[in-house]
Amino acid sequence: MALLVRVADCVPVLLADVDAGVVGAAHAGREGVRAGVVPAVVASMRSLGAGEVRAWIGPHVCGRCYEVPAAMRDELADRIPVAGATTSWGTPSLDLGAAVGAQLAETGVERVDHLDLCTMERDDLWSHRRDAAAAGRLAGVVQVVA
Template sequence: MAPYESFNLGDHVGDEPAAVEANRKRLAAGIGLEPERLVWMEQVHGRTVTVVDGPLGEAAEATDALVTGEAGLALVVLTADCVPVLMGDPVAGVVGAVHAGRVGARVGVVPAAVEAMVGLGARVERIEVLLGPAVCGKCYEVPAAMMADVEKHLPGSASKSRAAKPALDLRAGLWAQLAGLGVGKLGMDPRCTFEERSLFSHRREPGTGRLGGVIWVDPS
């Protein structure tokens, strides 16, 4: 049922719990893992990073980044305009999933996740990052003071909307931040969640579903 008909994975947006559970099981089957091997987050727009070494049984409490060195453990980040950041060091076998909305990006959740990965044996220059679909800098209008504040903490994020009003491009800011850290490879899915009707967007349709970004180390 609308607005959740397109594979909603969020269990906190008013969708039928049974439908969300079924979708999560479909996701697990699609990547060849048991449902309990998927680790979810209780996302709160902060900078807390949780290191996990096995199934949790429930969502990691009050965190916006997950990091693991455990093979066959899939880390899931849910978004509907915020930036899903998927990171991995293929040599060390360490991966991370980050929920980077305006607040989290501003307070440094991504560098905190990189630091946690390094603590598990990753090397910054080997880390590969994908910035997933998110609201783009032409669609994310904000007050001028907010734009200036985020730009101060996340340089490169200031933008202008199509109406030439103050806006934010969080992916541009995160790209610059990660490059500044010395991350080895950066990639980006260029789709804008607000513009692409096949993707969930809270700004376009408040109360909508959530996309899932998933990363794991193949146990085989």
């Protein structure tokens, strides 16, 4: 079985417990991070027998580029302090990658590989915020291999 997640600025999260043969994938945008989609996937994996879960956080818009209204930033940062950030030009922003990393740590996921690549800063990555309707999607795939 293979799972796929598609994004164009949101945070793609792939998860696996190779020994248990359990995988998970999450599309973690602002609302998904707020709603706890990543901890829910980890909990579901654990209910299926996953123990030592490894996670990969893929390319996404970074806190230097993800400008949001101050109230929106503050609302999420009240729940997950590392989510609060400031853009490189000094306006309120969110660091969803850091927020996902914190959520993974809270669920006991110790092995996290974070591809620190910003979709807005790199022309070789799709970005909905940068390219609007012309943006394609990035895909992450995780698979159990028998």
